[in-house]
Amino acid sequence: MTLLCSSWGKATWILTLAFAIIAIIFYCFDDSAPSRYTSSMAVNMETLKENFRSQNKSCFILGASGETGKVLLQELLERNIFSKITLIGRRQLTFEGKEYENLVQEVVDFEKLDDFAAAFKDHDVGYCCLGTTRAKSGVDGFIRVDHDYVLKSAELAKAGGCTQFHLESSRGADKKSSFLYLKVKGQVEAAIEALGFDRLAIYRPGVLLVDRKESRPGEWLARKFFGAISAVGSSSLSIPIQAVAKAMVSNTLLQPEQKTEILENKDMAKLGNTKANQ
Numbered sequence: 001m002t003l004l005c006s007s008w009g010k011a012t013w014i015l016t017l018a019f020a021i022i023a024i025i026f027y028c029f030d031d032s033a034p035s036r037y038t039s040s041m042a043v044n045m046e047t048l049k050e051n052f053r054s055q056n057k058s059c060f061i062l063g064a065s066g067e068t069g070k071v072l073l074q075e076l077l078e079r080n081i082f083s084k085i086t087l088i089g090r091r092q093l094t095f096e097g098k099e100y101e102n103l104v105q106e107v108v109d110f111e112k113l114d115d116f117a118a119a120f121k122d123h124d125v126g127y128c129c130l131g132t133t134r135a136k137s138g139v140d141g142f143i144r145v146d147h148d149y150v151l152k153s154a155e156l157a158k159a160g161g162c163t164q165f166h167l168e169s170s171r172g173a174d175k176k177s178s179f180l181y182l183k184v185k186g187q188v189e190a191a192i193e194a195l196g197f198d199r200l201a202i203y204r205p206g207v208l209l210v211d212r213k214e215s216r217p218g219e220w221l222a223r224k225f226f227g228a229i230s231a232v233g234s235s236s237l238s239i240p241i242q243a244v245a246k247a248m249v250s251n252t253l254l255q256p257e258q259k260t261e262i263l264e265n266k267d268m269a270k271l272g273n274t275k276a277n278q
Contacts, residue, residue, distance in 0.1 A: 048253040049081055058084035058122065060106075060162075062153055063129035065093055067210045068168055071245040072127060079249055088119050088153070110149045113156060120153065121160035125252060128153065129168045134181065142180075147188045154192045163198040166248050171206040171265065193260050200260045201251055203268060207238035239265050243272030 059076070063069040064087040076085060077099050086104040087093060093105065106119035120126075130153070132145040154165060167189065172179075175186035189202055247268035263271070 045250065045253065049079065052253050053081050056083040057124040058082055058086070059125040059127060060086040060088050060120065060123045060157070061127045061129065062088050062150075063131065063168075065089055065091070066129050066131065067208065068241055068244055069127075069129040071241050072129060072248055075242075075245045075249050081249070081253070082125070086119070086123065110145075110152075113149070113152045117156050117160065120156040120162070123157065123160065123162045125164040125166070126154070126157045126162045127166045127168075127248065131168070139180065143184055147184050147191075150188050151191050154195055154197075158195045158197060164201075164252070165192065165197045165199070166201045166252065167192060167203065168244070168248075169202050169204050171204045173202075173204055198259065199256065201248075201256075202260070202262045203244060203248060204262060204264050205239050205244050205268060206265050208241045208244065209238050210241040237265075239269055240272075244268050245272075247271035 059082045061069055061073055061076075064073050073085070073087070076082060084102075084104065086106055088106045088108055090108065090110060092107055095103070106116070108116040108119055128150055130145065130150050132142055134142045136142075137145060150167070154167075157165065169189055170182065170185045172182045173185035173189055174182050175190050177183040177186060193200055247263065247270075250271045251263065
């Protein structure tokens with residue numbers, strides 16, 4: 001028992017130190033510029049929502065079984081801005097409730113996406129929350145999912161008529177980064193931008209604050225650590241997953257000045273907390 005407690009104590013100390021180092025890195029990357037989005041946008045959000053809804057647009061979600069994807073789907077259903085929502089994934093998902101009755105599900109093999117091009121046709125807006133981790137899938141698996149699957153899906157969506165693409169990326173994404181995770185995220189951002197969507201919105205959240213169903217002690221400690229830091233005023237380190245999903249939907253209604261836009265934590269926090277989202 002003594003040995004177990006000692007081991008747990010050492011592990012906790014190491015994790016805490018690691019999180020502290022990550023926090024310092026985030027601070028170094030911090031953009032102190034104010035968000036472009038203001039609370040006054042909430043005044044026009046309801047009007048924008050009604051105008052968007054009247055256009056009878058359709059959308060698809062990649063990664064609806066993941067943490068962000070699940071919350072994004074719920075947000076889209078609640079706001080009811082699309083006439084059709086399609087979930088594209090590797091397996092059929094089960095839902096309970098009348099609000100899910102009109103969902104369309106397309107089951108695809110991501111290793112043979114060209115064979116499923118029809119699933120990506122005739123959508124106006126695409127949301128991509130697809131991703132895995134190096135720890136879960138290994139280096140090759142991580143690159144295949146977060147780069148190859150994501151890019152190929154975007155290519156098929158563009159060819160199928162999609163004009164607006166929303167990509168969940170990561171804080172610090174940089175195609176020239178020496179860190180594999182950030183490098184891959186940056187590379188796929190650049191590759192999708194090169195496809196020439198009429199509009200590309202890239203979301204770069206920091207640590208996502210979410211309560212997972214499965215037990216992951218390390219992640220639980222990370223959420224507590226970054227949640228505590230965010231509580232004292234920092235918006236560059238972490239963000240609730242609900243705020244990210246709300247921001248993605250709210251931003252869909254806006255008309256940006258540029259074809260490609262990057263939303264950092266501060267932008268998402270502002271958009272995700274407008275009164276019109278409630």
